[in-house]
Amino acid sequence: MDILQACEDLANNIASFNASECSDAEIPKEQIQRWQHLFGFTEEEAIKELRSWRADFGRTSIPLLAWQEIDQEKKSLGYNKEAYEYSLSSRWLSRQAKAQNHSSSSSNTHTQSIYLVKLEGSVPDAAALQRLAGLPILPEIKTGYGDTTELFAVVNGKDKEKLLANLPMGSSTTIISISRACKDLSRQSAYPTLGLDTTLPQNRPSSPIPTHQTPQPANEDYPVWYFFYGTLADGDRLGRLLGPNHPVSLTPAWTTGGRLGTWAGKYKALVDDFGGGKVHGHGFLVQDKEAEDALRYYETGAYEVVRCDIYLETPEGGNMIKGLTFRYIGGNLEEEWAL
Structure with a gap:
């Protein structure tokens, strides 16, 4: 698009701007449904994108005479003039490119x-x-x-x-x-394990692992021990989360290969420490998938389930068991400390 055309678009968009059209109440249901159908938006996403598009004075604009030449063809595909202009815009193309890149870099998103x-x-x-x-x-x-x-x-x-x-x-x-914490435990390697880089040659299996030697715990193993830190290590909170059908009994414990930090100013986050850091918390035996799902939804997609060694501090002495914990994957920590 040349600069003259851009200026003409800007002038036309400013002249046609109607602030009331950018409010949720003024967007016709038909328009919202059209954008859901054409662009794969949820209703909330469609409303947000419509409002933002209409408020963008630099948006793509097609002359009315040009639209009249193609309107029958495009209407048969579900477009009106506004939706077709959006489909040609750098805004939509950028969204598609970002979605493609995200899909390529994270295949299980x-x-x-x-x-x-x-x-x-x-x-x-x-x-x-x-x-x-x-x-x-x-x-x-x-x-x-x-x-x-x-x-x-x-x-x-x-x-x-x-x-x-x-x-x-x-x-x-x-x-x-x-949003829930991802749980994707490999059957053929230790991936993912707290504090263990499973891409390194010494941490990869030398040959295919027989079924009876699948790394533990496996995805479907119940009951399964979890290592909790932060809010899940609070028995009252955990009891309210799981409900009366899942009695709460926390055991003092610690794990290795991690360190704690915080995010959003208040939430504790466990991340890898390849130097073998030690973190104290509590062990808890999760009885079934129902209870585990409740925990995964509570932790949200900012975390993932990973394997770890849990050292239970019992009166009889230390007892190491193979278990799971929630590792933070949401981004940079705001504060970090060693324990």
């Missing part, structure tokens, strides 16, 4: 992202969601209790995108993004 899809309207039941998202099996269903009982299906990021792409034009559904 979509798999680990978790969404709840409310079963209503165009997605009335699990079978409809399975068909629209192309799922090989029926999705897991969760029940929400409030003034009424609601049913939600659990899907990952890829499933969510397929669902939005295949929803009939003009329809929508409620999608809630939730």
